[in-house]
Amino acid sequence: xxxxxxxxxxxxxxxxxxxxxxxxxxxxxxxxxxxxxxxxxxxxxxxxxxxxxxxxxxxxxxxxxxxxxxxxxxxxxxxxxxxxxxxxxxxxxxxxxxxxxxxxxxxxxxxxxxxxxxxxxxxxxxxxxxxxxxxxxxxxxxxxxxxxxxxxxxxxxxxxxxxxxxxxxxxxxxxxxxxxxxxxxxxxxxxxxxxxxxxxxxxxx
Amino acid sequence: xxxxxxxxxxxxxxxxxxxxxxxxxxxxxxxxxxxxxxxxxxxxxxxxxxxxxxxxxxxxxxxxxxxxxxxxxxxxxxxxxxxxxxxxxxxxxxxxxxxxxxxxxxxxxxxxxxxxxxxxxxxxxxxxxxxxxxxxxxxxxxxxxxxxxxxxxxxxxxxxxxxxxxxxxxxxxxxxxxxxxxxxxxxxxxxxxxxxxxxxxxxxxxxx
Numbered sequence: 001x002x003x004x005x006x007x008x009x010x011x012x013x014x015x016x017x018x019x020x021x022x023x024x025x026x027x028x029x030x031x032x033x034x035x036x037x038x039x040x041x042x043x044x045x046x047x048x049x050x051x052x053x054x055x056x057x058x059x060x061x062x063x064x065x066x067x068x069x070x071x072x073x074x075x076x077x078x079x080x081x082x083x084x085x086x087x088x089x090x091x092x093x094x095x096x097x098x099x100x101x102x103x104x105x106x107x108x109x110x111x112x113x114x115x116x117x118x119x120x121x122x123x124x125x126x127x128x129x130x131x132x133x134x135x136x137x138x139x140x141x142x143x144x145x146x147x148x149x150x151x152x153x154x155x156x157x158x159x160x161x162x163x164x165x166x167x168x169x170x171x172x173x174x175x176x177x178x179x180x181x182x183x184x185x186x187x188x189x190x191x192x193x194x195x196x197x198x199x200x201x202x203x204x205x
Numbered sequence: 206x207x208x209x210x211x212x213x214x215x216x217x218x219x220x221x222x223x224x225x226x227x228x229x230x231x232x233x234x235x236x237x238x239x240x241x242x243x244x245x246x247x248x249x250x251x252x253x254x255x256x257x258x259x260x261x262x263x264x265x266x267x268x269x270x271x272x273x274x275x276x277x278x279x280x281x282x283x284x285x286x287x288x289x290x291x292x293x294x295x296x297x298x299x300x301x302x303x304x305x306x307x308x309x310x311x312x313x314x315x316x317x318x319x320x321x322x323x324x325x326x327x328x329x330x331x332x333x334x335x336x337x338x339x340x341x342x343x344x345x346x347x348x349x350x351x352x353x354x355x356x357x358x359x360x361x362x363x364x365x366x367x368x369x370x371x372x373x374x375x376x377x378x379x380x381x382x383x384x385x386x387x388x389x390x391x392x393x394x395x396x397x398x399x400x401x402x403x404x405x406x407x408x409x410x411x412x413x
Contacts, residue, residue: 019389024233025317082293085311086285093278122277125234125315132308178411179404180397183230187397194390 002140003147010151012200016126017159018193023126027160028186032171037164038157039110040121043099045153047121048130051092052149053142055131058087088131089122096122126156163189216337219345221407225318226349227400228410232318235309236350237392243366245305246354248295250347254340256287256313257322261339264327280323281314288313318346353395361386 016022023044030040061067063084068075099121104111121127130152139145166189170176176185225231232253239249263283264271271279292310295303303310313319322342327335358364360383363371371380385391404410 021234021237021389021392022312024237025231028230028233082289085289085292085314086282089281089285089314090278093281122281123315123317123320125312125317128315129234129308129312132311136308177401179401181411183227184397184400184404187393187400191390191393191397194393195388198388198390 003143006144007147007151008203010148011155011158012197013203014152015155015159015197016129016152017156017190018197020129022129023124023156026121026124027156027163027190028183031160031164031167031186033168034161034164037160039107041153041157041160043103043121044124044126045150045157047092047095047099047124047127048149048153048156049146050149051095051127052130052134052145054091054095055088056134056139056142056145058091059084059135063087084135088128092127092131093122126152159193162193212334212337215334216341219338219341220348221345221403224345224349224403225321225342226346227396227403229318229321231321232316232346233396235312235316236346236353236396237389239306239309240350240354240357240392241361241387242305243351243354243358245302246350247347248299248302249306249309250343250350252291252295252310253313253316253318253346254343256284256291257319257343257346258336258339260284260287260319261322261327261335262332264323265330265332265335268328276328277320280320284319284323285314318342349396349399352399353392356395357386357392361391 013019017024017027026040026044031037059067061070063080065079065081066076067080068078130149134145134148139148163186167186170185170189180188219225223229226233226236235249235253239245260280260283264280267279288311291313292303295306295310322338326338330338355365358366359370363369363376363382371382
């Protein structure tokens with residue numbers, strides 16, 4: 001039940017884009033059409049679902065103060081938490097490499113349309129951000145980490161697909177003032193969607 | 206291409222004409238998230254300048270020995286090392302600010318400005334121009350950060366750096382702080398306004 005609650009909250013209330021602005025770079029750059037956006041969204045969701053539990057285990061059994069107690073009690077007061085940034089990013093970067101190879105093999109068209117952004121998932125702030133929030137909030141179990149990862153990923157997917165759909169329409173039907181065209185109007189659209197998403201605040205199951 | 210740019214251009218272009226945030230659209234996440242108050246914005250700006258300048262120099266020094274297939278991982282490790290140093294320093298000397306910035310110091314690692322500049326500039330240039338490029342882009346980033354934070358703190362809380370600047374007589378006359386400015390979405394609108402102003406001045410940047 002608690003995990004379901006975290007899952008729903010991660011999608012709507014703690015939405016990566018609208019509440020924390022994580023992963024904005026690829027969000028702005030890849031949201032020109034729905035199909036590419038959907039592909040990237042799925043890749044990000046997949047990465048979050050995989051990397052969050054791995055980093056959770058790493059954090060619980062290696063990095064936290066006292067986490068090494070299972071090695072014997074002379075290690076009980078070792079605190080490796082200063083290494084967490086480097087280890088998290090290493091896990092994420094190697095996972096990305098794996099996803100990249102899988103996508104290249106099974107869906108070359110998606111691979112071609114994602115282009116540079118597939119390797120850049122490694123530096124997508126949403127993914128490292130997920131791991132850092134996980135560390136900060138002391139999740140209870142590995143399943144909490146999985147559900148939060150899935151929630152954040154789906155929330156990101158929803159956001160990028162929705163903005164891509166809106167941008168497709170805006171590009172063909174509306175007359176945007178010159179200086180705002182492209183990026184400018186996307187910022188304003190994202191802000192309006194963010195305000196809409198704020199109405200989910202306080203949702204609880 | 207970069208060889209033809211003079212050092213002066215390398216340093217000053219990122220301030221406005223080739224600003225990393227509003228023209229190259231890199232590093233948006235932190236611009237939006239840490240700008241409710243001016244003080245964390247300044248600290249964040251300084252941290253990014255430091256990390257960007259030094260990682261540019263380091264990558265530029267070892268650029269000929271990095272195998273291209275693993276360059277992203279090498280870059281990440283260099284940046285992560287520098288970010289760990291910055292974050293430990295902040296925890297030691299500016300604990301309050303580092304609590305306010307929470308995960309965003311760690312997220313400098315995945316700040317796209319870093320990867321963007323490392324890939325686009327440091328991998329192809331000598332250390333000294335890379336250093337200038339790093340500092341220039343860092344300052345360009347910090348400028349936007351501070352502009353956004355200035356307006357959000359002024360309009361949202363009526364303070365600057367924690368000092369009250371909107372006089373009490375305004376409040377007596379019925380002026381109310383705009384609570385919207387504190388909320389996340391308004392950061393996007395402020396950045397959009399900056400883009401609007403900037404692209405009205407530099408017409409060549411407008412999209413057709």
